Amino acid sequence: MPTSMPDQERPSVLPGDYNPAEYSAEYKLLYLQDLVADKAYEAITEFLEKQSEYEIASLLESFPTQNRLLIWEQVPEGIKGEVLAELEYDTRQPLLENISSQEISLFTQDLDAQDISEILDTVTESVRTSVMATLDEETRVQVNKLDTYDDWEVGSYMDPDIIQIRDDIYLADVQDWLRENEDLLDDESQELLVVDQSQQLLGLLSLVDLIKHDQKTLVSELIDTAITINDRLDIQDAAAIFRSEDIRFAPVTNSYGELVGQLNGEDIMEIIQDDVDSTMKNLAGVSQDEELFAPILTSAKSRSVWLGINLCTALLAAAVIGQFEEVLAEVVALAILMPVVASMGGIAGSQTLTVVIRGMAMGQIGGSNRVWLLNKELWVGAINGIIWAIIMAFIAQLWFHDIEISAVIGFAIAINMTAANVSGISIPLMLKRMNIDPALSASVILTTVTDIVGFMSFLGLASVLIL
Amino acid sequence: MPTSMPDQERPSVLPGDYNPAEYSAEYKLLYLQDLVADKAYEAITEFLEKQSEYEIASLLESFPTQNRLLIWEQVPEGIKGEVLAELEYDTRQPLLENISSQEISLFTQDLDAQDISEILDTVTESVRTSVMATLDEETRVQVNKLDTYDDWEVGSYMDPDIIQIRDDIYLADVQDWLRENEDLLDDESQELLVVDQSQQLLGLLSLVDLIKHDQKTLVSELIDTAITINDRLDIQDAAAIFRSEDIRFAPVTNSYGELVGQLNGEDIMEIIQDDVDSTMKNLAGVSQDEELFAPILTSAKSRSVWLGINLCTALLAAAVIGQFEEVLAEVVALAILMPVVASMGGIAGSQTLTVVIRGMAMGQIGGSNRVWLLNKELWVGAINGIIWAIIMAFIAQLWFHDIEISAVIGFAIAINMTAANVSGISIPLMLKRMNIDPALSASVILTTVTDIVGFMSFLGLASVLIL
Numbered sequence: 012m013p014t015s016m017p018d019q020e021r022p023s024v025l026p027g028d029y030n031p032a033e034y035s036a037e038y039k040l041l042y043l044q045d046l047v048a049d050k051a052y053e054a055i056t057e058f059l060e061k062q063s064e065y066e067i068a069s070l071l072e073s074f075p076t077q078n079r080l081l082i083w084e085q086v087p088e089g090i091k092g093e094v095l096a097e098l099e100y101d102t103r104q105p106l107l108e109n110i111s112s113q114e115i116s117l118f119t120q121d122l123d124a125q126d127i128s129e130i131l132d133t134v135t136e137s138v139r140t141s142v143m144a145t146l147d148e149e150t151r152v153q154v155n156k157l158d159t160y161d162d163w164e165v166g167s168y169m170d171p172d173i174i175q176i177r178d179d180i181y182l183a184d185v186q187d188w189l190r191e192n193e194d195l196l197d198d199e200s201q202e203l204l205v206v207d208q209s210q211q212l213l214g215l216l217s218l219v220d221l222i223k224h225d226q227k228t229l230v231s232e233l234i235d236t237a238i239t240i241n242d243r244l245d246i247q248d249a250a251a252i253f254r255s256e257d258i259r260f261a262p263v264t265n266s267y268g269e270l271v272g273q274l275n276g277e278d279i280m281e282i283i284q285d286d287v288d289s290t291m292k293n294l295a296g297v298s299q300d301e302e303l304f305a306p307i308l309t310s311a312k313s314r315s316v317w318l319g320i321n322l323c324t325a326l327l328a329a330a331v332i333g334q335f336e337e338v339l340a341e342v343v344a345l346a347i348l349m350p351v352v353a354s355m356g357g358i359a360g361s362q363t364l365t366v367v368i369r370g371m372a373m374g375q376i377g378g379s380n381r382v383w384l385l386n387k388e389l390w391v392g393a394i395n396g397i398i399w400a401i402i403m404a405f406i407a408q409l410w411f412h413d414i415e416i417s418a419v420i421g422f423a424i425a426i427n428m429t430a431a432n433v434s435g436i437s438i439p440l441m442l443k444r445m446n447i448d449p450a451l452s453a454s455v456i457l458t459t460v461t462d463i464v465g466f467m468s469f470l471g472l473a474s475v476l477i478l
Numbered sequence: 479m480p481t482s483m484p485d486q487e488r489p490s491v492l493p494g495d496y497n498p499a500e501y502s503a504e505y506k507l508l509y510l511q512d513l514v515a516d517k518a519y520e521a522i523t524e525f526l527e528k529q530s531e532y533e534i535a536s537l538l539e540s541f542p543t544q545n546r547l548l549i550w551e552q553v554p555e556g557i558k559g560e561v562l563a564e565l566e567y568d569t570r571q572p573l574l575e576n577i578s579s580q581e582i583s584l585f586t587q588d589l590d591a592q593d594i595s596e597i598l599d600t601v602t603e604s605v606r607t608s609v610m611a612t613l614d615e616e617t618r619v620q621v622n623k624l625d626t627y628d629d630w631e632v633g634s635y636m637d638p639d640i641i642q643i644r645d646d647i648y649l650a651d652v653q654d655w656l657r658e659n660e661d662l663l664d665d666e667s668q669e670l671l672v673v674d675q676s677q678q679l680l681g682l683l684s685l686v687d688l689i690k691h692d693q694k695t696l697v698s699e700l701i702d703t704a705i706t707i708n709d710r711l712d713i714q715d716a717a718a719i720f721r722s723e724d725i726r727f728a729p730v731t732n733s734y735g736e737l738v739g740q741l742n743g744e745d746i747m748e749i750i751q752d753d754v755d756s757t758m759k760n761l762a763g764v765s766q767d768e769e770l771f772a773p774i775l776t777s778a779k780s781r782s783v784w785l786g787i788n789l790c791t792a793l794l795a796a797a798v799i800g801q802f803e804e805v806l807a808e809v810v811a812l813a814i815l816m817p818v819v820a821s822m823g824g825i826a827g828s829q830t831l832t833v834v835i836r837g838m839a840m841g842q843i844g845g846s847n848r849v850w851l852l853n854k855e856l857w858v859g860a861i862n863g864i865i866w867a868i869i870m871a872f873i874a875q876l877w878f879h880d881i882e883i884s885a886v887i888g889f890a891i892a893i894n895m896t897a898a899n900v901s902g903i904s905i906p907l908m909l910k911r912m913n914i915d916p917a918l919s920a921s922v923i924l925t926t927v928t929d930i931v932g933f934m935s936f937l938g939l940a941s942v943l944i945l
Contacts, residue, residue: 036841295832346813365762374503
């Protein structure tokens with residue numbers, strides 16, 4: 012067992028002995044693992060009571076599937092719903108299979124429509140119907156509204172719970188009204204939506220403005236303008252707007268211009284993080300939702316596609332080598348040095364590719380700077396290519412004492428590295444023009460190019476110079 | 479020129495013709511490129527006036543260095559300081575070299591201490607001194623305070639501007655006080671810090687609570703507890719705390735327990751995004767701060783280290799192949815098929831590596847689940863290895879009609895893919911234990927392993943079976 016786990020509540024104020032390491036995800040994971048190994052059920056509950064919903068979800072996801080149910084049963088009843096909503100789909104789904112619809116209704120009772128909708132997306136139609144029947148009218152309408160959206164649309168990420176105030180009242184009235192209806196605002200609210208008599212959105216009133224101005228001021232004098240987002244917009248585009256307009260909150264309207272909800276910065280941040288995450292996974296050829304603790308067969312299957320594609324491209328490269336059987340049979344040194352050429356090209360190309368794909372995601376590549384970048388990468392490739400060509404030719408000379416072989420590998424490396432850098436930018440640009448996500452396929456095409464160019468230039472030059 | 483650019487201000491409220499594409503970073507980039515090509519200076523200024531500081535910074539970063547000064551000169555004077563603060567260090571530095579210290583003083587006049595400190599980090603000591611002399615006393619003290627921190631410490635990211643209230647006053651008094659000092663709160667404030675008579679931090683009062691409760695309530699009754707963060711903590715650890723505790727704001731204290739500032743969610747989100755970004759770049763062997771539009775020589779140099787390391791490992795692999803000269807000279811088919819074995823292992827290994835490195839960053843790997851994961855990856859590798867071994871053996875048989883060669887490549891692929899998956903998790907685990915960032919070096923070590931195991935098993939088996 013880890014040496015000590017703070018047994019107080021989550022740190023309140025300035026504890027003298029506050030040690031952030033004790034609050035690290037990894038430390039908590041180790042602690043919980045020991046409790047699970049000891050089957051110390053009571054201690055698990057006690058421990059989980061001190062964690063946030065996000066942490067419990069993250070801890071559940073850090074256990075292999077078979078242990079999750081055991082931990083789940085120790086989660087305090089009052090927050091089970093929120094924990095469910097925080098879980099990734101692939102973790103939530105098997106858990107929910109073990110829970111009756113009565114229980115699910117119980118957990119979802121106090122959740123907001125967003126969380127309920129997320130949970131109900133994971134259950135069967137019949138469970139869904141019976142849970143929906145237990146919701147109050149308002150929540151049911153909101154959940155149904157959220158479910159009309161596809162999961163890439165802004166609508167499915169928005170909070171349908173909005174608070175509107177009229178523009179022709181005084182700040183004092185707003186404060187009075189908020190006090191009378193104190194359930195309306197949660198601790199995270201920052202802004203109120205201001206509408207006119209005909210329910211048209213005029214803009215926002217920030218809580219700060221509400222407090223700091225004279226209470227006899229009219230709301231209409233303090234309205235901040237708002238960037239409105241359409242409910243059918245792709246959530247990725249919405250994220251780009253948040254980033255570029257530097258906003259942390261936006262009202263959402265439908266195509267009739269009616270206010271239907273609000274989009275919060277936290278949700279957008281999650282989108283941005285998920286986006287970078289899936290770019291990384293795409294580049295490595297791992298399925299986007301492959302979960303670390305997925306069962307063996309699920310993982311094996313999720314990675315097969317990429318392995319299959321890679322086998323095809325590797326065979327293509329082998330076929331290229333096959334064209335040069337004659338020279339390979341003659342000079343065995345070529346077979347020995349061959350992988351070096353392909354490898355240097357592969358690295359140079361993927362360096363360029365990574366920088367370019369990040370730039371694309373940030374919207375920094377387009378128009379005339381593409382030519383500039385292409386030109387730049389050509390030169391970077393040529394300069395590095397020539398430097399490493401000279402170094403490698405020198406090494407080959409020391410190794411094989413054959414000036415022809417040294418010359419061949421030098422030229423081949425210079426050619427391949429230059430081609431690799433140019434491919435590293437032109438392949439994603441072409442894919443983008445064809446509306447294909449560059450992160451998904453650029454790296455496999457690039458490897459094919461660098462292998463083929465590498466083997467062809469090396470063995471081709473060898474055929475000409477040596478045979 | 480793009481067909482149309484909205485000539486209104488940034489969209490205020492529900493414009494009927496609101497088209498998010500017109501607000502995409504890429505669209506704006508194209509538009510600005512055209513203006514720059516036309517040297518339409520006035521139009522550039524007019525266009526920039528409608529963009530946020532963040533957008534202008536991002537646009538500047540999307541141009542090659544030589545155009546940046548031209549655009550910079552058209553940035554409206556009033557926001558030049560904020561734009562400077564938004565820029566990446568590598569973009570800001572060459573710009574500032576062209577600006578006199580008088581001008582810098584002018585830009586920084588209305589900035590907060592955080593922004594000023596960031597800008598002054600980029601200038602020479604003499605410029606710094608003369609700009610500091612123009613600041614008011616309070617700001618100068620704050621800037622000096624920020625500069626005592628290293629750039630990885632929480633202190634250098636915190637906002638030193640904090641608003642404290644006493645716990646023994648009524649909500650009504652707080653509201654009155656805020657109204658009298660309305661400059662204190664900016665639009666983004668959400669929480670007030672509550673201290674007792676001896677200046678010890680007690681917790682937070684949210685603006686929502688301030689508004690919605692009876693104004694005769696004492697502040698002390700509404701205090702939310704706060705997780706406090708030490709000013710010398712590594713900012714990455716602070717980000718982990720924000721994520722795991724699900725907070726969006728934290729007071730910062732020094733080692734004497736004194737309140738010195740506050741850390742905001744937006745800054746943390748930037749850290750998290752930068753972190754994933756640099757993981758991606760590390761995996762591809764690109765220097766962390768290599769900028770897309772960096773000059774040719776800078777980029778060439780930044781990528782050299784990795785290329786050099788890769789050359790060493792490729793030579794190591796070549797040396798392994800060199801051990802099997804005899805069998806290679808005998809059977810040229812081996813030289814042709816050899817890269818397929820290495821390539822399949824490389825892909826399988828990097829799939830595992832990517833999933834593992836992400837899991838590590840999220841703190842999900844540790845303790846007993848390491849054994850579980852190792853075991854899982856062993857099986858995933860073995861299952862996929864055997865499947866692709868059979869497929870490849872079949873293809874080799876069709877190609878070379880030699881059962882021995884087919885058997886050799888089949889076994890070699892199965893061995894290499896299993897070894898690759900196990901390496902994909904054990905290499906980052908070992909690196910982490912040695913306190914080396916796995917993202918930085920795991921992928922090069924992995925490639926070395928998959929190359930060497932691949933060539934050795936393939937050519938080794940061939941020597942035994944065929945010779």
